Amino acid sequence: MKAVRIHAFGGPEVLQLEEVARPVPAADEILIQVYASGVNPVDWVVREGGNDALRAYLTLPMILGWDAAGVVTEVGSAVTGFQIGDAVYGEPNFPGDGSYAEYCAAKASQFAHKPQSLGFTEAAGVPLAGLTAWTALFEHGHLQPGQRILIQGASGGVGSLAVQFAKAKGAYVIGTASADNLDYLKQLGADEVLDYRSQPWEELVRDVDVVLEASPVRDNVARVKAVTVLKQGGIFVSVNTDFPFDEAVHAALARQQATGVLSANQPRQEWLQEIAQLIDAGQVKVFVSKVYPLEQVANAHRESQTWHVRGKLVLAIRQNDEPA
Ligand SMILES: NC(=O)c1ccc[n+]([C@@H]2O[C@H](COP(=O)([O-])OP(=O)(O)OC[C@H]3O[C@@H](n4cnc5c(N)ncnc54)[C@H](OP(=O)(O)O)[C@@H]3O)[C@@H](O)[C@H]2O)c1
Known part of the structure; x- marks a missing residue:
């Protein structure tokens, strides 16, 4: 599968689009075909080597990105509540291998069904x-x-x-x-x-x-x-x-x-479910200011590093943005 990995900490130039093995989900995980990944400031903080709180947990090489929307393609043996084909969104694996990839395996508890009223691009801007x-x-x-x-x-x-x-x-x-x-x-x-x-x-x-x-x-x-x-x-x-x-x-x-x-964010499924309900009820809108193709991830990082993004930046990974 295609993924953006880093093999060294540094500037946007360390982001490499590569062919890597598709992950295999553990018993408590789901495999998600990632349609879109949110971009967050922590992505480039990790790319640069992290901060005092994070540094000890970072290992290389690493797939960045901790904000995903996509479709479940495999379900671990201990997982309940998800089926193959479900459209989901969540915050996978922080600070391990993440969502700048065609597939991502992550604990099912970090995901929920995606808001039905959103396409994958907007949904990817929500979890983190x-x-x-x-x-x-x-x-x-x-x-x-x-x-x-x-x-x-x-x-x-x-x-x-x-x-x-x-x-x-x-x-x-x-x-x-x-x-x-x-x-x-x-x-x-x-x-x-x-x-x-x-x-x-x-x-x-x-x-x-x-x-x-x-x-x-x-x-x-x-x-x-x-x-x-x-x-x-x-x-x-x-x-x-x-x-x-x-x-x-x-x-x-x-x-x-x-x-x-x-306050550090907690990736709780029940909160993702409540957030999805608010979105589907029309009480919360998601504003994506720019969508970058995965190949242009370095430019997405440069824009995030300005600290003046309105709403969210998102990476498009698979071209299908119909509400599912
Ligand atoms: N603890 C956690 O779990 C966690 C998770 C995510 C993010 N964070 C932290 O939360 C903060 C916000 O993250 P984000 O993803 O929302 O970032 P963001 O999307 O890049 O937004 C930054 C916002 O900050 C405003 N801003 C820039 N300079 C400012 C200044 N000098 N004074 C006041 N506001 C200013 C900007 O508003 P204008 O463009 O209108 O100026 C911009 O809308 C970051 O510090 C990030 O590290 C923490």
């Missing part, structure tokens, strides 16, 4: 970003109907879905993005939008129950400002798990009697 948003909002942020949330980086892959999940839950959503993306945030349903470059959001926002740091900014001074917009007893959730809170952030959290959490 969606599970990141879901874990942060609900597992750690404990977001409740009627609560107020500030979402930083609201126009990105994680942020776009977080805004919509929070609205679907019945929260009041304040989102930050750059000026060109403010209308986009309103289309996603944000109640208030702020330009993080030209507006002093830390003075304009008050009394939020939850702050979700879904921007790529790794800056503890900015985090202190974000904590101060919380209500007493609020929750600050950051998805930037590679960047710990410093003393100043801990002190700010203590002043607000607030909780601070670094």
Whole structure:
């Protein structure tokens, strides 16, 4: 099968399209014919050698990509709930061999049936970003109907879905993005939008129950400002798990009697099922800003590395994008 592998860590030039053996699923795995793969910032972080949290888990050569939509072609002996021919989506094997490939074997528990209303391309943009948003909002942020949330980086892959999940839950959503993306945030349903470059959001926002740091900014001074917009007893959730809170952030959290959490996404099937229901109910839309053929994966990485992708980037692997 065709796959994009790396044999060394480095720039986009280490991405190699190769012929490799098709994986064989273990008893608890399914084999997926991958139709499309999402592209996420962690793909190029791993390509460059990872961060302190990841480095020890990376082995070469490696197939990158942890966001797949496709069709089940084999089912492991212990798997229930999937059949050959099912259209599925999920977050396979992070940080092992992933979805930049024609086939991917992964634990069935990391997949769910794909939203019926989406084609494979859009569906491939959902799992990793969606599970990141879901874990942060609900597992750690404990977001409740009627609560107020500030979402930083609201126009990105994680942020776009977080805004919509929070609205679907019945929260009041304040989102930050750059000026060109403010209308986009309103289309996603944000109640208030702020330009993080030209507006002093830390003075304009008050009394939020939850702050979700879904921007790529790794800056503890900015985090202190974000904590101060919380209500007493609020929750600050950051998805930037590679960047710990410093003393100043801990002190700010203590002043607000607030909780601070670094949230790593959890690839749970039941959450993928809930997300698919929201999508099929029309409550969540998926915005794919660009689709690259697998051969142009290096350009997809270059674009992701700008940190200004609206919604998602996706790699097309098999040409068939009819909703299944
Ligand atoms: N913990 C986990 O499991 C996990 C999983 C996935 C991602 N992440 C992390 O989550 C973050 C977002 O990932 P993503 O996939 O959503 O990235 P993305 O799709 O590249 O989106 C990045 C967004 O950040 C915004 N942004 C860029 N510079 C900014 C700045 N200086 N201040 C505020 N916002 C800024 C951009 O908005 P504008 O273009 O409007 O400026 C863009 O929409 C990254 O740091 C990533 O490492 C963590």
